[in-house]
Amino acid sequence: MADSWDGPIAHVLRASTAGFSAGARVQQIGAPTFGAFVCAQPRGGDRETVYGLLYDIHIDDDPLVRQLVLADAVSEETIRDQRHHRIVPLEMSVLAIGYRDYHGVLRHMLPPRPPLSLDPVYVCTQDEVLELTSGFDFFRMVLGTAQVPGEQLLAAALLHASQIRPPGERETFLVEAGRHAARLLSSDLNRLDYLLNLIAPTPQRA
Amino acid sequence: MTLEFHKLTQQIEQMGSYLAAREDEAADKLELAWQIMEAYSSEEFLPLILERVADALAKDAGYRGARPIDEPIMNTYPPAQLPPSATILATDGSQIAPNPHGAAFYYLINTGTIVLHHGSGEPPEVICEPFLYYEDEHLRLPDRGPITGATVAARRTVAEMSALAEQTWLRRGEPRPLVALLDNPLLPFGIGKEVPERDELQNIYLSAISRLLETRALLAGYTDRPRSRYVVGLLHLLSLEPENVNRTTLATDGRLEGLEDKALFHYLLRPGERSALFVQMSPLNKEFKSRAGETHEIAFFYLNTAAPGQAPTLARVEIPMWVAEDRRAIAELQALLYHQCHQVASRYPYVLTRAHELALIKSDEARQLNVIIEVAMARYGVAAEESEKQLGKAAVGRRRTRFEVH
Numbered sequence: 010m011a012d013s014w015d016g017p018i019a020h021v022l023r024a025s026t027a028g029f030s031a032g033a034r035v036q037q038i039g040a041p042t043f044g045a046f047v048c049a050q051p052r053g054g055d056r057e058t059v060y061g062l063l064y065d066i067h068i069d070d071d072p073l074v075r076q077l078v079l080a081d082a083v084s085e086e087t088i089r090d091q092r093h094h095r096i097v098p099l100e101m102s103v104l105a106i107g108y109r110d111y112h113g114v115l116r117h118m119l120p121p122r123p124p125l126s127l128d129p130v131y132v133c134t135q136d137e138v139l140e141l142t143s144g145f146d147f148f149r150m151v152l153g154t155a156q157v158p159g160e161q162l163l164a165a166a167l168l169h170a171s172q173i174r175p176p177g178e179r180e181t182f183l184v185e186a187g188r189h190a191a192r193l194l195s196s197d198l199n200r201l202d203y204l205l206n207l208i209a210p211t212p213q214r215a
Numbered sequence: 216m217t218l219e220f221h222k223l224t225q226q227i228e229q230m231g232s233y234l235a236a237r238e239d240e241a242a243d244k245l246e247l248a249w250q251i252m253e254a255y256s257s258e259e260f261l262p263l264i265l266e267r268v269a270d271a272l273a274k275d276a277g278y279r280g281a282r283p284i285d286e287p288i289m290n291t292y293p294p295a296q297l298p299p300s301a302t303i304l305a306t307d308g309s310q311i312a313p314n315p316h317g318a319a320f321y322y323l324i325n326t327g328t329i330v331l332h333h334g335s336g337e338p339p340e341v342i343c344e345p346f347l348y349y350e351d352e353h354l355r356l357p358d359r360g361p362i363t364g365a366t367v368a369a370r371r372t373v374a375e376m377s378a379l380a381e382q383t384w385l386r387r388g389e390p391r392p393l394v395a396l397l398d399n400p401l402l403p404f405g406i407g408k409e410v411p412e413r414d415e416l417q418n419i420y421l422s423a424i425s426r427l428l429e430t431r432a433l434l435a436g437y438t439d440r441p442r443s444r445y446v447v448g449l450l451h452l453l454s455l456e457p458e459n460v461n462r463t464t465l466a467t468d469g470r471l472e473g474l475e476d477k478a479l480f481h482y483l484l485r486p487g488e489r490s491a492l493f494v495q496m497s498p499l500n501k502e503f504k505s506r507a508g509e510t511h512e513i514a515f516f517y518l519n520t521a522a523p524g525q526a527p528t529l530a531r532v533e534i535p536m537w538v539a540e541d542r543r544a545i546a547e548l549q550a551l552l553y554h555q556c557h558q559v560a561s562r563y564p565y566v567l568t569r570a571h572e573l574a575l576i577k578s579d580e581a582r583q584l585n586v587i588i589e590v591a592m593a594r595y596g597v598a599a600e601e602s603e604k605q606l607g608k609a610a611v612g613r614r615r616t617r618f619e620v621h
Contacts, residue, residue: 073568079560081522086331087558087565089338095572 017129019101021049024123027154028061028104031130035092035099041066044165046133046141047103049124057110059120060133060141061103062166064157068099103130104157106147117146135173142170142182145189152193152200160200163190164207183208237473244474245482251450252479256289264288264453268496270460271452277462278496280448284514284539286491288446294487294553295546300334302389303551304432305396305566306379307574308371311581312364313354316605318589321349322362324371326378327573329566330386333551339566343573344378356411369406372399373416373423379434380423387430392547394433398567401436401513401533402499421507424535428510433538433548439563441517441531444468445495446476476517477529484519484527487553492516492539514539518549520556520563528562 018040019031029049033041041047045063077083077091108120133141141147151166152159167186171179187205194201255264264283271278286292311323323345330340348354354362375397383395401424406416427434451468452460468474480490494500494514504512515533532552538544558565592599601609 073559073572076559076561076568081557083558084333084554085336086333086339089336090329090331090341090569093338094341 017050017131018047019099019130021124021126021128021130022100023126024049026105026119026121026123028102029059029124029130030100030102033099033101035068038066038068038099040132041101042165042169044162044169046138046166046169047130048133048137049103049128049130051124051128056122056124057108057120059105059124060107060109060115060137061105062151062157062162063101064104064162065102066099067101101130104151104154104162106150107141115140117141117144117150119150138170138173142167145186148186148189148193152190160204160207164204167208180210183210241474241478244471245478248447248450248471248474248479249482251454252289255453256287258287261285261287264449267452267457267460268449270457271465272496274460275462276460276465278448278452278460278465279445280452280496281445281493281515282449282496284492284494288449288491288493289483290491291484291488292491292546292549294489294550295543297550297554298333298392298547300332300390301392301394301547301551302386303331303333303394303396303555303566304379304383304386305329305331305398305564305570306375306382307398307567307570308375308378309574309576310367310371311576311584312367313362314605315361316602317585318599318601319349319585319592320354320361321347321588322354322367323347323576323584324367324374325574325576326374327570327575328378328382329569329573330382331566332389333554334390339569341569341573342378342382346374358411363409365405365407366410366412369403369410369413369416372403372405373420375399376403376420376423380426383430383432384426387432392433392544392551393430394435394548394551395427395430396564396567396570397434397436398571399436400438400531401434401535402495402497402503404499417502417506421503421511424511425507428535428537431537433544434535435538435548435552436513436533437552437564437567438531438533441475441477441529443476443495443531444474445493445515446479446490447471447474449493476531480517480519480529481527484517484529486519486521486523486525486527487549488519489532489545489549490517492545510535510537512536516545518552520553522557522562525562528556530556 018037019033022030022032024030031049041063043063043066047061047063049059051058074091077087105119107115107117109115148163151157151163167183171182174182187208190204191201194204261283268278268282306326306328308324308326310325313320313322325343325345328342332339356362356366379395379397383393387393403417403420406413406420410416424434447468451471452465454469455464484490492514493516494512500513513533513535515531518530518532519527520530521528534545538548552564555564555566556562559568589599
């Protein structure tokens with residue numbers, strides 16, 4: 010399924026049509042990254058696959074972790090005990106940017122229904138990312154959602170999508186994406202400038 | 216109704232005042248105890264101290280204080296260098312007590328064990344073993360009465376020692392020192408006379424200790440913030456004229472009454488140091504020794520687990536005599552315990568914290584278990600209903616919910 014992480018990276022905790030939160034064990038933090046394209050797969054195939062961008066990774070503490078943080082010198086065995094055995098959940102938040110319907114058609118719009126609790130969440134394959142970024146309709150959903158860091162999230166996703174393209178196509182892809190963003194943010198030049206700086210091949214200094 | 220705090224205000228003030236007065240008294244008692252301790256601190260007094268204890272025991276004067284083994288009573292001992300490798304096991308237990316008003320009459324004992332391979336860099340092993348007791352033979356005492364909370368607690372104590380012995384036995388080939396830790400005194404005072412099957416449970420408990428002896432594990436029972444007065448009892452005995460030692464004078468600690476050992480060792484022990492080794496002269500310890508041999512007699516020492524520059528934090532560590540006889544092993548145990556206490560900010564061994572966490576049955580989990588049992592009962596056509604009393608209590612015990620308007 011995914012490039013380097015074959016199994017699910019998490020399972021859905023709670024969801025709405027706008028997005029979902031997923032939980033995982035803390036040792037699974039190697040798989041997800043900010044701005045990654047992920048999907049919640051329905052169990053049984055009777056619902057849509059929901060695609061989204063990972064915009065937050067959150068690790069909860071507990072009283073014992075707080076004690077360990079204050080300790081003088083925590084041994085490797087103790088740290089590995091915490092990460093392997095204790096239920097320290099990693100919570101990730103995903104903004105929905107599209108879904109695939111029963112007929113296999115990918116649509117850049119909010120899904121008709123949210124994924125359900127415990128649906129597995131995977132990192133999208135390269136093919137899925139290429140398909141998702143073949144058009145830029147999802148930009149509006151990212152930039153128009155107040156609770157996500159829109160420019161940062163879109164930039165991270167675009168840089169990731171450019172890296173899986175052949176070297177000769179990467180700059181063209183980013184330039185096209187920048188043009189599309191410019192149309193959406195024509196009335197907010199500060200945001201546009203920030204976004205373009207973030208996706209520039211060599212970041213520009215203001 | 217909720218607790219009416221305003222009716223407690225005056226009582227709380229009185230409590231504060233009482234505790235302050237008791238602290239003032241304790242300072243005077245501590246000074247006196249210190250003087251006695253210093254007077255007998257030299258090694259040359261050890262034979263005399265042992266003679267005074269032997270005399271009190273011979274008189275059957277009800278002496279319950281400490282007896283030094285062979286170390287001067289005011290000596291302190293630093294830990295050994297931390298062993299590069301060791302295998303540390305820690306076990307704890309918890310229970311769901313039988314509830315005669317619940318839908319089903321049962322109880323559950325859960326033991327949690329952690330096996331930490333010190334120095335390996337590997338994650339430890341964790342083992343949880345829950346056992347459900349629901350058959351008549353488990354729920355009826357020999358007199359056919361229903362099982363009591365005290366009996367379940369005693370069975371849990373035995374289950375903890377048995378689980379620790381079992382897991383230690385399985386790892387007897389692992390790197391040494393092999394440390395087996397319990398979050399309790401090793402002398403199981405919980406298996407008291409009110410427990411009808413006391414003898415049988417004590418035999419199982421002693422058998423588990425024997426199994427640990429076969430592995431030559433460093434068995435230790437850890438008591439945080441001990442309230443014991445064994446050494447104070449010894450100092451009281453030493454303050455008496457030999458002819459005045461009798462049941463009346465030993466019924467209390469006399470002018471030292473109320474003083475705890477930890478007050479003494481608070482000033483004596485530097486971080487990481489242990490006290491001299493003592494044996495507690497209780498009837499239970501005597502019984503252990505007579506039933507299972509000298510190896511099973513329980514000794515103890517105090518340990519200051521604080522970091523340098525911090526206020527002392529004291530623990531009492533109980534060890535069987537086969538460990539007490541090996542001073543190098545004690546120094547290594549001391550070093551490993553001290554290291555464990557510094558894995559967390561609270562100066563309590565990390566492995567015991569985790570064993571407790573593994574064993575703990577949270578109230579939510581107990582409720583879930585009840586639901587699962589009720590479902591299973593219904594599946595088999597067994598009526599599962601809580602008593603009227605339980606239903607009534609549940610109705611008033613719940614937090615009120617509010618209907619919110621959005």
